[in-house]
Amino acid sequence: MKTELFEHEITLLRDTFRRLLRRHARTNLVKLIQKTHTADLAVIFRYFSDVEQEQVFKLMQDDESTAEFLSALDESILTNILEREQSERIAMIVREAGSNDQGNILNSLSEDKTQSVLELLRRDEQEEIEEILAYPEDSAGSLMSTDVFALHQDSTSRAALKALQDQDEAEMAFYIYVTDDDERLVGVISLRTLAITHPETLLSGIMIKSVHMVRAETDQEDVAQLVAQYNYLAVPVVDGDTRLLGIVTVDDVVDVIREEATEDFLQMAGAGKDREILNKSSWDNAKARLPWLFASWLGGILAATVIGVYEDVLQSTIALAAFIPVIMGMGGNIGTQSSTIVVRGIATGRVDFGSEFKIIMKEVTVGFILGGLYGILLGLFAMFRFIDAPAYLGLVVGLSIGLSMLVAAAVGTIIPLFLRKVDIDPAIATGPFVTTSVDVVGVLLYFVIATSFLNL
Template sequence: MPTPQTQPRNDSAPRGGRAFMRVIRRLVRLGALEDVRRLLDRVHPADVVQILRMLAPTERKAFTDVLLSHGRAGEVLADLPQAQVEEILVQVSNERIASLVSRLAPDKAADLLRLLFEDRVVAILKLLDEKTAATLDRLMTYGPETAGGMMTTRFLALDRHTRVGEAIDRLRSEPEAEMVFYLYVVDDAMRLEGVVSLRQLVLARHDQELREIMNPKVIRVRLDTSRGEVADVISRYNLLAVPVVDAGNVLCGIVTVDDAIDAITDETTREMYRLAGLNTEDRIGTPPRESVRRRLPWMVINLGTAILASWVVSFFEASIAQVVALATFMPIVAGMGGNGATQALTVIIRGIALGEIDFSSARRAILKEITVGVAIGVATGGLMAGIAMLWKGNAMLGLVICMAMIINLFVAGLTGAAVPLVLKWLKLDPALGSGVIVTTFTDCCGFLSFLGLGTLLLSFLK
């Protein structure tokens, strides 16, 4: 959730950057942990996260020990990658974790507790006050990828008959309420009836009731709405927060814009990693052994597809032996097809993620990508034909490579658009596996079309 902006103190330490990193590292190496603790008082939690990511493992351990005794530890942990938080929490006592989560917003506290084993969660909840424990227990029943798992329960909701002057007094008396730019209007059963912006509240007369100035057309999401959809709603309607309701329209919480940004960032990172066959937990600071373990299975699959492409080439060894120039131009045909497929794949996956493409519009999207692929194939194939003719002095070789590029970019457009849509239809992640499947198609079809045409016209190429 958003944090209030504060003016930097005159004595604040330089934040971020190599100079500050050198200061932190030097203090940690010298064992001047009290000086490190004092510096933490002057650094924003978001900057502490960056420091942790850049420190060496031994330095990170000492820095973490200091951080856990600091009042801002919970805010920092809430913004760290999941794997790193899990590693840290293993070393922390239940009492310390209870102290940390009691100072966090409910949604962030619930996210931290979800990383622990159930027996630890139960023990920690017993250490909290009854109201906080009940709130966190309820939030953890919702999936982390849903609106219920994202929402915070620190919001301000008032009865429709509340007068504007009373509402302003309530705002002043609720310093912990999230997103005071919106005030939600409810009935006696907490059913959402309307919303009042801070601007409307300030401009209204103090004796007016909220029902007179509220907007009854409230954009809302359900508890089971996915994270991606919640982020899309906030982005599409330019909201600072969106209310979350249950099946009976009872207001349960709100999702703030910063959580939506986190969701968009996480989803973008996830898709980028999946397209490359990577695990989202594989980061710069991940130990080499762990990175090898996560990447090796996918690389073995890639090896299998490469062998398949080589197997296709093996059928034309005799042709290559007679016209060696075929081997020279093979990578160009395959490479252009792979690049074209990646472009089509990126556009389609983005469209699926943003809800721009559904199965009713799939045919149009596929035809568009095929058309683009063929057009690019004609343009680049013609250019390559001229280059091949000037380079090798053989017009027929130029024609062969031109035709092969057109065919392969047709395949690239078709598979780049169709594969993610088929995976979506099969209820699989379109980003996961699409790259390998599409590249296999373009490599095999590129080699087959180029070498096949070359073999058919072999007498003209010698």
């Protein structure tokens, strides 16, 4: 019900914008923009044409709100809008944006346009932004806000509360970060602890000294796992000497979790890893999916080759051909299931280093149980369906599907675990790669078993 209501509100808002655009009602459009939440504006921009997007964007007058709006946009729409915008206006928006949003905005521009925008900023602003842009993409440094609330360990609780009341530039203060004389992070204090502590107590006496912190180069997925595991609202980011650089807040982590999950699902489906795939052209989508489908195509060629090698076996017992689709389909399905379970376990931190053998044995056992069950059922079906076929047909079919499902479960588990060992994204192990390899192995096992019985 809530989803339907939300969709109805978005449709109504979109139609209102379009009606005002047709009437050229500039004043009403400006008022509507000011009343609409930036997140809702970002959603309805997906349904606007390029011309409508440009018209509405030019009417956004508050640079700070505009920066928040840009940070909520889909990447492809953001790039499309800003590449058509004047560098002067982008510079004004960047100046009002938070440090983490500044990097997001500038990374969406071409190199030349980014440089032209930076040249319009003050020297100190340029240096701060260039430092953020230097961090690897999808790292904690690229996500963090440098406007962080931190105090010296010798400050009192009274001074901390006063400073908290006076601050208006820092990112929302979830915690008070405590530093020493060298600006190294030495502790953290919750707002609740600060509020109930005697005013003259030093921060060094109430801070938690065991602080979970990440380096600026830490992958954003690792930051997301840390936040999810400990239910943090923010995570401090430090350099090699544990000097506080900034914080990554939970709202940014939510975006990371969504983006990483989308990327993993796309890779597991063999559709590339571009999170903006729905906003890309048909040609770009085709190029992204071409290499992934090539694996399936090549696997089909190999499977056909295997079948061709055993052409004599098929001619002698034509009923064997009827079960090739089942052998390939069941093996591919259980292989994909196993690989998907392992990949998601790795992504969520539930699969630890050192537990690989236990995981492999568990999935192999599942493959053995399911393979045995479906092997018996398919073997019985083969015996009663093809009564005139050789007596061994049911046994061949049953053994083949049982072994292929067992092997498929093992392959689907081992491939992502191996890829993680060699620092390759395990998500590519599912979909076409697993099903293709399992299809070839399944067909080969089928005909090897059939040949063995024919020679008896």
